[in-house]
Amino acid sequence: MRFVLAIVAFVVAAVMIVAGIAQRTVFAPPSQVTAAATVPADTRYVVIDSAVLNAHPGQQTLSVSGSKNAKTQMVAYGRTADVKAWLADQKYATIAYRAGDSAVTVKTVTPKSGSTGSSGAASTATPAPTATATPAPTGAATTQAAAPGPNPAGSDLWLDEFDGQDAQVTKMNVPSGVSVIVAGDGTAPAPDKIVLTWPVDTSTPWAFPLIIGGLVLLVIGIALYLWGLYTHRKSRGPRRKSGPKMPKLPKAPKYKPTASIEATPRGRRSTRRTRVMAPALLAGVLALTGTGAGAAFAETSTPTPTPTPTATSSAPHGNANSPAPAVTAPQLERIVKRISVAAANADAKNDPNLAKLRFAGPALQLRDANYAIRVKKADQPALPAIPAGPLELSLPQATDSWPRTVTAVVKMPNDATGKAQAPLALALVQQTPRDNYMVEYAIALEPNVKVPNLAPASIGAAVVPPDSKLLKVQPDQVAAAYGDILLNGEKSKWYSSFDLTDDKLVAQVGASWKAQEQARLAQQFGQTSTLTFAGRVGSGPVISMATNDSGAIVWVNPEEVQLHRVTEAGAQVIAGATTAALSGVAQSNTGIESVYGYQLAFYVPPAGSDEKVRLLGFAQGLVSAREVP
Template sequence: MRYILAAVSLVLSLVLLGLGVAQRTIWAPPDTIVAEAQEQVDEPLVLIPGEAMNAHDGRQTVVVRGEGELTAVVGRAHDVEGWIGESPHALAEVADSGALELAPQAGADTAELPALAGNDMWIEEHSGTGEVRFSIDMPVGYAIAVAGEPGGAAPTDVRIEWPFDAKTPLFGPLVTAGLAMLALSLLLFLLALRRHRRRRGPQRRSHRELTRAERRALARDAKDGLPRGTAAVAPGSDRPAIEAAEARERDAPAAAPEGAAPEGDASDAARPDAAAPEGEAPSDGRRTERRAAAPRRRGLGLIALPAIAVVALTGCGPQYWPSGAPEPSETGEPTPTSLEETLPPVAVTEHQFGRILEDTRAVAAAADEARDAGAAEARFAGPVLDARRTNYEVRSADGELAAVTGVPDGDIELLLPQQTESWPRTVLAVVGWQDASQTQAAMVFQQASPRDDYRVVYQTALASGVQLPPVASPTIGAASLPLDTPLLQRPPQEITGAYADFMLNGDESEFASWFTPDDPLNQSIGRATKDETAQRPEFELTDLSWSASDDEAAPALLVTNEGGALMATSWIETQRTTPREEGVTVTANDAAGVLSGVDQSESGLEISYLVQVLFAVPAADAPEGTQIQVVGYTESLLDAREIG
């Protein structure tokens, strides 16, 4: 009966183990969750918002298939949506069924979309022919835009995959039960085997057949001398000799004298388990005990193996065991946990600006080398571009003339992006040179619209010995201020004209008290310097006059930590040189001669310079006597013409 129970337990254990293994193999759920869309849409672009990408937990894999060149970009949601604007597009949504649906979104702007790749706002770009595949751990507040070739419809074979931590709650119980039944079947088998052996009873030990030499030896021993009570054995008789030898062994203890032990110590003879003399086999009792202990150890090992497996299995992950339904989490509006989450996002991240700066350096180097103003337009705008165009013109006529200051090739030492979700956007950066002897440059970049690149609109050299006011970190950024803000000590729209008047009239200017009198730009082009220039011998027979005019660039303001602002602005200062009497000529220097087309003029010359300044403007509640300070400036030749 025990054998039957052991067999039944073994069969049950195999069935349970098989079912448990099947839970993790043939019946295991898929390793990924897939949402796929294969709908045909006419829109030129597909927008995959962050909500769709984060419909399931885990790192996402995006696969886009279609004809021709395909492009997928990743950016912050407000940047991607700003780039799309009012253009028609398809919005990807994960339906309740798990499928990815493309909902067409109408738009008023029916113009053809430009190329999706290459914009400064993208965090990642992926392109390919026929298929684009990439993995991303999509942060909150980001989105993906997918487009095909310009002018064509967007690819509609879009697939999102998430890793799926498949739960098999029956695997643990089934395998545990299977191992327990296996241990039970082994135990029953051992008990049945033990019972079977006991029921057989003691067995007579069988003797092996003696060889001829052994029989002859026994016959000789019997012939030489026999114990008392043993009959003589006839020569050649083997069986009587064997029996006589056996009798002698049985009777040997009885024949010993009283009180005397057989050969060896009496204590040794009294212990059935005493060790045999060296070179002899152990006694029969000890061999019997060892033979009995060996099956017991083997039986314990067979039982312990499933038991250890069961104990080890209890340490498996919770996905292998049944668990209660998860408690529903409270849903509500997320609570901001940091200052960054309560403020508008910054215009660019540090990673984005690093890429923008590198591209600006490459564009500037190529344009300066080829003296190509058209190439410089990719990264420069406004009066800064006009000054660069002027430099290219004079250098094309005279290659010995100095080139315009390039983009610094050192590290980014300060980055202050604007806090905004709209356009235009402003970014201020202080960049150094690898040559430490060169002055750091403060550069202001602006992005006019979402589909435009960032362009340099101001570039000034920081004044020696002047400290920038403390500003926020690049992850927080700074707010911009309108030109009519009351939060500053002076109205920003008046500062540029006021400082230009201060440069023309010096202490006699009505705005002289607004500015620090010892700033480096005042020392370079201020009223005192202008008077000294007019007194030079070469201008003895000429009249010098200066005037100022606004340029087309609007000032850029970013708030500092003290409540003030950094303000980048520029204006055009014109120097007019005219002869005092007939016969006197005005000589044009090399660059002015190229631009005016004359080396000497009897009517006079007008030379215009672009003056760029970076001001530190105090807050409205700054202590009395605080003045606007110049922290950086640059003066560049802009134009020259003959009067008349």
């Protein structure tokens, strides 16, 4: 019997070991799933939707090739709606994938006639594309007769971007609602060979247990075989022949004790019966004891706590129907780095054309004036540089249309003496999908400023209309109201609406400072000239972003005009060094007009609040100067 069991163990062990090894070798699944597509050779843009990229689970690997110039190829991904808005009037190809039969199809999407690009148009609505099936390419390249298209490289719209050699193989985990765009530089065709690869789970959880179990059975089989062999050899030893059987002795009469005499067992049999009874009694005691212990445990056991469900939101931003924020945190960090590089290049060369690549509105106006002054006045300090990071605060607009607004606060490095500097606040605006974010305002925050409670960057904030009456002061009236305070001080009707306790700008250029300047000029030159001040609203946009308390952060651009005019014949007005450098006039027989621009950020509380409007930060400087007739 032992030999039979050994043979069975050997057979089962062999089967288990072979099956385990086969799972890791012969029957091992493929390590990846690959889908390849070839697009027409004249295609400039290729779009791969997230449904295709997520056809299989796991990290996607995108490989592109076939570009005539690998340096111009790029791969980027962004929200599907943003990608289509950027393409707008451009013809592009899409790739579809059927997971059932692993078939890849290519379609060409042609915009409707009359659709125009959104880079310069006021309307940013995405045109409804028309999809037409594209037959399998024959490999012959065709020349695209249309005009060169826009270059997608470097766009702020993309969540991430890979250029040149980095675009050949890209690994990504693209979520739903995000698409990939593959392109050249807008003039050259995109790479025409697209390969998608997904990893496959090649784990074989039964291989190791089968091999180990087979080895264990093999050892058991060997042990059974050796045991059977030993027993067999032992049973074949020499045996003695037995003689004649002894006659049986007569049986002695059995002794029967009386009932009154207790029979005490003796000898081996009594011991054996005692040994048999002891385990039986012990088992009974344990059974009774176990029953009692179980009952006691049931009465004293600690009740199992019942988990309390926590309400969570399945939508990524709390509301599936709410628009997503204009940018993500990593996307904004990349945008700020690009702005920092562009600002450094423009500042180093005093080149307003380079500044126009990333600055607009009041921020560009102040930089242009600073460049013009520094060309003629070498000791004029430059404006604060835009640091590349880190970001201390980001507040994107929650929107799916354009223009889009983003507020960012960037930490400033210590100055040359090691003293900490106030953070820099930026207001960025993207006018159309093909435009980059431009710096409209760049201000230094006030020391110890109290920033209101803002929405998280993952949710975003709404833009408040300039004429909103839900705030204590309408956003489009804040500039004029604060300008009136700078001119008239306590006599202004807006004076009680603003918190001026720690307002450093009022202390620097407010009504008291203006009165001192006028008095100093009259004392020094008598009645030969006059110095007057007037306020006006600049051309910068009014930007208002809602806070969590129904208030708003409002960015405005008031301007102040200083007119120094001659009132006595023969007298002259001498311009300061900065004014002379910007106006080109050192002295005048008539007068000099200087315009100072202010970039201001306020917190405006909601209507009915007991709080007052307070200044969060500012930047100011001379923006224009001229001689007046």
